[in-house]
Amino acid sequence: MNDSNNKKSSKSSNGKRPPRPVQSDKPGLEVRMTAAKLLGAVIDRKISLDGMLDLNQGNAAYKALNDADRALTRAILTTALRHLLRLEAAIGSLIDTPLPEGARALHHVLIVAGAQILHLDVPAHAVVDLAVEQANRDPRNRRFAKLVNAVLRRMVREKDDILSKTSEISPVPAWFHARLVKAYGADDAMRIAEAQLWPPAIDLTVKTDPEAWANTLHGRVLPTASVRLPAFDGAVSGLEGYEDGVWWVQDAAAAIPAKLFGDLKGKRVADLCAAPGGKTAQLAVAGADVIAIEQSANRARRLQENLDRLKLSVEVRQADLFDFKPDELLDGVLLDAPCSSTGTTRRHPDVFWTKGPEDIGKLAVLQERMLRHAITLVKPGGLVVFSNCSLDPLEGETVIAKVLADNPNLVRVPVDPAAWPGLEKAITPLGEFRTTPAMLPPVDGFAGGMDGFFAAVLSPR
Secondary structure (H helix, E strand, C coil), X not given: CCHHHHHHHCCCCCCCCCCCCCCCCCCCHHHXXXXXXXXXXXXHHCCCHHHHCCCCCCCHHHHCCCHHHHHHHHHHHHHHHHCHHHHHHHHHHCCCCCXXXXXXXXXXXXXXXXXXXXXXCCCHHHHHHHHHHHHHHCCCCHHHHHHHHHHHHHHHXXXXXXXXXXXXXXXXXXXXXXXXXXXXXXXXXXXXXXXXXXXXXXXXEECCCHHHHHHHCCCEECCCCCEECCCCCCCHHHCCCCCCCCEEECCCHHHHHHHCCCCCCCCEXXXXXXXXXXXXXXXXXXXXXXXXXXXXXXXXXXXXXHHHHCCCCCEEEECCHHHCCCCCCEEEEEEECCCCCHHHCCCCCCHHHHCCHHHHHHHHHHHHHHHHHHHCCEEEEEEEEEEECCCCHHHCHHHHHHHHHXXXXXXXXXXXXXXXXXXHHHECCCCCEEECCCCCCCECCECCCCCCEEEEEEEEC
């Protein structure tokens, strides 16, 4: 064919050129399409990211990717969710009029691309090219392909200015930032909010001799006796000691509640919400005779697998904790209650977008009910440790205050700050533990921070 025939055949019968064909095998396109799809599921439909990234029951498109592409997808998603509000503000500043109402698919394409341009080490030209290709591929977005190209190219050019201008925007939703200000004051609220932006370190709880294991694994020992690892690219399962079951992954803050019992040798203790088993393992290592209660069959199975790897003997019962009645009253009960998880958003940045204030209120009611039951399981003089990974006082201090107010035979056992060097500021005037992600500053190349946790110790008289 000559050139004139080629030109003629490239037009349809109405004289218009057909849509440009998209490449089905463009490297990296499936990653971006999957990331945009899952981002939409989180922020529009409030679906948990962990569930979608599960390799057994998760999202089919995500599971179909190879290991490297899944890792990149996770990186894009967690970065996009951590910086979502600032990314939305950045995009809003680069367009003349707001995106059309209902153009959520377009929004997700731009957020996914913006996360890479502003916060990830991905070649900018590739990000822009793939986003335009993604827009062309979707009938809903095809007419906006030029807009995508223009906005993202401008974002590349103005990156430093955009990052500076958006840095004063709180990275947590307005409703939650207001709660942080009320609970912690404006300055600490912003520090806590900013701490959500940084990926957490990997902390290990070791059975014995944290100093020795810190030396072996090139880590550092924290005030919780946890071993914090330096940044590395491999899997923790490949580290020395994993196969021998001498340590397990557990955020430093999560290691605190089990330590509040003190000496547990020979004592009978129940862990009422036991899976995945980090705190259960701590109780067993401390010498307690432990009963681990877990309602979910799948989580109970995971709990047992984890304990088997650690070579720990624990009685695991799949049961509703409200149905649990020991033959004899116990020496101690650990209730790490289900909560809003707002203290773990460094690890789970979808939490702010899948939960709201109504969830905090409902969970606080459930926690109070659980705590009232837990108290009935402990002998006079025994200990009940109540904890959760929420930053909201409604799920911590308020629950404790309510239960103490109408139970004259129950007392708070204050935590002694002197017993926790390096974490004295985490202990409240009432003797309760309250950690935040802004605590534990980075040291010598090791990441800082820890999960937000609340813990209190009660004793029936």
